[in-house]
Amino acid sequence: MTTLIPVPLPHQSYCIAIRAGSRLALPQLLAEHTPLRPNAPALIVSNPQIWRHYGCAIQAVLEEHGWQVTPCVLPAGERYKTLKTLQKIYDAALAQRLERGSTLFALGGGVIGDMTGFAAATWLRGIAVVQIPTSLLAMVDAAIGGKTGVNHPQGKNLIGAFHQPRLVVVDPEVLATLPPREFRAGMAEVIKYGVIWDPQLFELLQSLPRLDRISALSVDQLASILQHSCQAKVDVVSKDEREAGLRAILNYGHTIGHALESMGQYRVFNHGEAVAVGMVAAGELAIALGYWSETEAAAQRQLIHKANLPTTIPSQFDVHGLVALLQHDKKVHSQKVRFILPTAIGHAEIVEQVPSELILATLKTLQR
C-alpha cells in the first residue's frame, strides 16, 4: 500500500508517494498523480554508483510505458555540485531536445536532487522535475520543499531557485545500499523533526532499540519513520513556501552544525553528524536560557546516541573560531546570532540575539 502525502501549495500542489518498490511503479504514479505524460523526451539524472544499482531498471519501466528517457550520469559528490556540472545537464537537455513539456527525473541523494531541480528550474525557464530520492536525508529533507541549487566555490547553496517537484517517489528499498554513515546522517534530520515538530515520531524513535543502521529496523518501522518525517517537513514548508518565519525552525541544530561542518572542512563531520552536535548544543542553550527541560534534552541526547551520531566537539576544535563563524552564517540577521531552540518535544522557537558568551561557554562544555 502506497502512503500518499499531499503537499498543498498556493500555485501547484504535488504529492509524496512512499512505498517499498515504488521506484518501479513510477509510470503508474506519474499517470495517477501528475499531469506529466510520456509525450516529450525526458532525462534521468543520477551518479555512477546509484545508476549502477537502480538506474537501468527504472529506465526500463519508464520506457515500457512509452517514456523516452535518457540517462545523464554526473560525477558523485558534493564537490561536483557546481555550475560546471550543471552545464552537463544543460548539454544533455539540448542533445535530447527537451521541450517545455519535458521532465527531469532526479535519481540520487540531495546533491543530484538539488542540481537536477535547479536545472529544471532554469531550462527553458522551468520544466518539470520528479524527485526519486535515494538517501535518507534526501527522502526526508532535500527532495521536499522546492529548494534547489548549486554551490559557489566559496559558499554552499549560494546559487539557487525555488522550484517545486511534480512528484516525490520515496522507495525505502533503495536505502539498503546507502553507506551506513549516510544513513546515520539522515537519521539526524529525522530526530530533528521529532524534537521540533512531531512528539509521536519522537516516541517512536524512543521505542526502537537502535537507529544506526537500516537492518535494525523492520519494514514497517522504517515506513513509519519516513511518513512522519516527510509529513513534518511538508507541514512546515506548506505553511510557509518561501523561507520566512516558520520554515526557519527546520534550521534547528544547523546554526552550530554549519560552523562545525565548515571548521572540520566537511571531513571531520558530515552534515548529519554536525547537526547532531548542533542539536545537543542548542539543547544546552535552551536549558541555560530557561526554554527547555533537562529531562527532554537528555532524551534527545539518547536518541542521538542510539543513532551512533556524535554529541561532543573534538578537543582540537577552536571554539572561539566557531563562534566567529556563526557571525557569518547566512541565517544571521544583521550580526545578531539567532537560534532555533526547543521548548518542548514537538515544539521549537526562534530566539534572536543569543549572547556570544553563553554560546562560547556551552560549546566549551561539549568539548572532549
Place this chain on the structure above:
Amino acid sequence: MTTLIPVPLPHQSYCIAIRAGSRLALPQLLAEHTPLRPNAPALIVSNPQIWRHYGCAIQAVLEEHGWQVTPCVLPAGERYKTLKTLQKIYDAALAQRLERGSTLFALGGGVIGDMTGFAAATWLRGIAVVQIPTSLLAMVDAAIGGKTGVNHPQGKNLIGAFHQPRLVVVDPEVLATLPPREFRAGMAEVIKYGVIWDPQLFELLQSLPRLDRISALSVDQLASILQHSCQAKVDVVSKDEREAGLRAILNYGHTIGHALESMGQYRVFNHGEAVAVGMVAAGELAIALGYWSETEAAAQRQLIHKANLPTTIPSQFDVHGLVALLQHDKKVHSQKVRFILPTAIGHAEIVEQVPSELILATLKTLQR
C-alpha cells in the same frame, strides 16, 4: 514630470518610471515606489561603454543617498551572455557580501538586463533587481516582463528564470549615445506593438517623418513612443505572467525573424532587423490566408521603411533552409509551424499549422 506605468502582477507589482533624467533621480524613485532601502550592499552591473557614459554619476547619486553600491563591469556583447560571465556577477555578490535584502541594478541593454535579472533570480534563491535599460530595445521590451536568462553555447536564452524587477527606470536621455543601428533595432519592436496592440501608437508612428534616428524625434515624441510601447508590453504580460496564451503575440515577426538571425549568424541581421523582415513576411502570410488587408500591410511596410529597417531577404539566403529552421524554433508546438498573424492594426492572432508551402512561397517573393 515622471510617467509611471504600474505593472500589476498577482504576487508582486512594480512600476516603470519614464522621464528624461530619471536615472539621476533613482534614489527618490526607489524610496517612493519600492520597498528597497539602502541598508544592504548592492551591485551595479554594466558593460564598459555604458559604464563610461553613465555609471559613475548613477553610483554617485546612489551613494549620496546612503546606498553602498559596487560596480560589476562585464564584457560587452551577446557572446558574453553566458554562465561563465554570470559567474563574475556571483563572484562580485560574494565579494561584496550581498544579503537577502540586497539589490542588483542592471544598467545596460538587454544583455546586461537578462544576465543581471538571472543572477538576481538565483543568488540566495532570489534577491531584488532594478532595471535601468539603456537601449531602446531593453526599454520597451527586455526590461519588462520578468524573463531573465543566459545563452547556452548552442541556443539563445535556453537557461533562465522568471524574476520580476522591483522598478524599471527608463531615461530617454541615455539613448543619445546608443549606436544608430541599435536604435533602429529597438524601433522594430515599437512598430510591432503598434501593429499587434496599439492603433494609437501606430498612428503616432505614421505621423512622424522619420523613425531611424533619435535626433529626428522631439523629446515629447520620444516620451510618447516609450510610454505607448512600455504600456503595450505591460498590458500583454500582466494579463499573462507566464508565457501561455496572449503573451505569444509578442512573438509577432519573431518566428521568421529568429530563422533569419540564425541563418545570417547574427551578423547579416541584428534582432530588430530580422524582426522587421519577419513582420513583413508575417504580413504577407496574413494577407494570403485572408486574415489581413493589403492596405494595412502596406502601412506597416512604410513604417519599417521609415525606420530604415530591411523589408527583404538577401538573395544568397536559402529559403528552403529557412523553412527547415522554423521546424526547430522553440515556439514550434509538436512540429506544426505556428505564426502570430495580424488581423487589423492593433490586433493579432495565433494561427497554428501554417502550411510550409505557403511560407516558402512567401519567403521567395521577399527575396531581392
